[in-house]
Amino acid sequence: MNTQINHLSQDLILRMLDDELPTAARLECENHLAACEPCRQEVASLHDFSLQIESAVHSTEMPDMSAVRQELQMRLEPSPASAPNPGKIMRRFGWGMGIAATLAFGILLAPRHDLSPQPELTAETQVSSSPQTAAIEVDGETFSPVPYSNSDLSTAAPHIVQMQVPVSSLADIGIVLEPVTNRASDTVPEAERSVLADVLVGADGQPRGVHVLGFE
Amino acid sequence: MGNLFALPNIAANADYLEDTSPLRLVMEYYDREHAPLVRYLCFLNVNPETAKEIVQDCFVKLHEHLEGKGDTTNLRAWLYRVAHNLARNSQLSARARKTESLTGVTPQKEAASSDLSAEERLLEAERMRLLREGITRLPEAQKQALVLRSQGLKYREIAQALGLSTSTVAENIQRGMDALKKIVA
Numbered sequence: 333m334n335t336q337i338n339h340l341s342q343d344l345i346l347r348m349l350d351d352e353l354p355t356a357a358r359l360e361c362e363n364h365l366a367a368c369e370p371c372r373q374e375v376a377s378l379h380d381f382s383l384q385i386e387s388a389v390h391s392t393e394m395p396d397m398s399a400v401r402q403e404l405q406m407r408l409e410p411s412p413a414s415a416p417n418p419g420k421i422m423r424r425f426g427w428g429m430g431i432a433a434t435l436a437f438g439i440l441l442a443p444r445h446d447l448s449p450q451p452e453l454t455a456e457t458q459v460s461s462s463p464q465t466a467a468i469e470v471d472g473e474t475f476s477p478v479p480y481s482n483s484d485l486s487t488a489a490p491h492i493v494q495m496q497v498p499v500s501s502l503a504d505i506g507i508v509l510e511p512v513t514n515r516a517s518d519t520v521p522e523a524e525r526s527v528l529a530d531v532l533v534g535a536d537g538q539p540r541g542v543h544v545l546g547f548e
Numbered sequence: 549m550g551n552l553f554a555l556p557n558i559a560a561n562a563d564y565l566e567d568t569s570p571l572r573l574v575m576e577y578y579d580r581e582h583a584p585l586v587r588y589l590c591f592l593n594v595n596p597e598t599a600k601e602i603v604q605d606c607f608v609k610l611h612e613h614l615e616g617k618g619d620t621t622n623l624r625a626w627l628y629r630v631a632h633n634l635a636r637n638s639q640l641s642a643r644a645r646k647t648e649s650l651t652g653v654t655p656q657k658e659a660a661s662s663d664l665s666a667e668e669r670l671l672e673a674e675r676m677r678l679l680r681e682g683i684t685r686l687p688e689a690q691k692q693a694l695v696l697r698s699q700g701l702k703y704r705e706i707a708q709a710l711g712l713s714t715s716t717v718a719e720n721i722q723r724g725m726d727a728l729k730k731i732v733a
Binding site for chain 2: 343352378382387390391394395397400401404405408409493530
C-alpha cells in the first residue's frame with residue numbers, strides 16, 4: 333500500500349474501525365491517517381454512520397421477554413417433583429433386568445438375517461422413510477441424509493459448506509425438488525441445473541446430508 | 549470500534565459466581581444475548597411471538613449442546629447460527645402453510661432526549677426510520693452481516709454464524725453500508 337498516493341479504501345477503514353486488521357496493517361493505516369485529512373474525514377464519517385446504524389438496529393421494538401427467562405429456567409432445571417423415589421427405581425430396575433435378559437437370550441437364539449437392506453431410491457422419493465435415512469439435525473438445521481454416507485460417524489463437530497449442487501446429483505441421492513411439469517419449456521438443460529444447498533460434511537470428509545436452500 | 553460494541557459486564561452478577569454448570573452458562577448467555585438475538589430475528593422478518601419461541605429454543609439447544617460436551621469455543625456465533633437456522637426453518641414452514649404473516653421491523657418508542665429540540669427529535673426519528681427500513685430492504689446477506697455487526701459480533705463470528713468466509717462478510721458489510729448511505733443521503 334502506497335500511503336502517500338492512495339487513499340485508504342472503505343473496506344480498509346471499516347476493518348480498522350471494527351478492529352479487524354492485523355497489527356502491521358493497522359499501523360500502516362494510522363501512519364497514513366496522520367498525514368491525510370480526507371481519509372481522517374472518511375474515517376469519522378464511517379464511524380458516525382456505523383453508530384447511526386447501530387442505533388437504528390437497537391431501536392427495534394422488542395417483544396415482552398419477561399416471562400421467557402422464567403419459562404426457560406423451568407424447562408432446563410430438573411424438577412424435584414419428577415425425581416423418582418428409590419423404591420420405584422429398584423422395582424423398575426428389576427423389571428428392566430428381566431426384560432434385558434429375555435432380549436439377550438432371544439438375540440442369541442435368533443437366526444441371522446441381513447438387517448440392513450439398501451433403500452430403493454426412486455426418482456420421486458424426496459426423503460426415504462427408512463430408519464437409516466432419518467433426517468439429521470445439526471445446530472437447528474435439518475439435513476436430508478445422503479444414503480451412502482456412514483451414519484455411524486459423529487456430527488458433533490460438523491462442517492457445513494454452502495455450495496451449488498447439481499440437481500442431477502440430488503436426484504442421484506433420492507432428493508427431487510419438485511415434480512417437473514414443464515420440461516419442454518425449460519431453457520436450462522437438466523444436466524446443468526443446480527441449486528444452493530448446505531452440505532453437511534462428515535468426519536470422513538464425505539457428504540453426510542444436504543439441506544437445499546435454493547428455493548428460499 | 550471496541551467501545552461501540554462493548555458487552556455488558558455479566559460477571560458483576562453475584563448469582564453466577566462459583567456455579568459452573570451448563571444451566572448457569574446458558575442463563576448467563578441468555579441474559580447477555582437474548583435481546584440482540586430477538587433484534588436479529590426481527591430483521592429476518594420473524595414476527596415477535598415466533599422470535600420469542602425461537603430464542604427460547606436456542607437456549608434449550610445450547611443447554612443440550614453443553615450437556616453433550618459440545619464445542620464451546622465460540623458459543624455466541626453458535627447461538628446465532630442456531631437462531632438463523634431455526635428462523636429459516638420457521639419461515640419455510642410458514643411459507644408452506646401460508647398462514648403466518650411477516651410483520652417486519654417496528655420501531656421502539658423513541659426515548660425523548662432533552663438535548664434535542666422537538667424538530668431535531670423528529671428529524672432524528674425520521675432518520676432512524678429510514679435506516680431501519682433501508683436495512684430491511686437490503687439483500688439478505690448484506691442485511692444479516694450488517695445487523696450482526698451492529699450487535700457487536702466480530703467478522704469471524706458472523707462468518708461462523710452465517711456459514712461464510714470472513715472476506716465475504718467484510719464485503720457484505722461494505723456493500724450494505726454503501727447501499728444504506730444512498731438511502732439516507
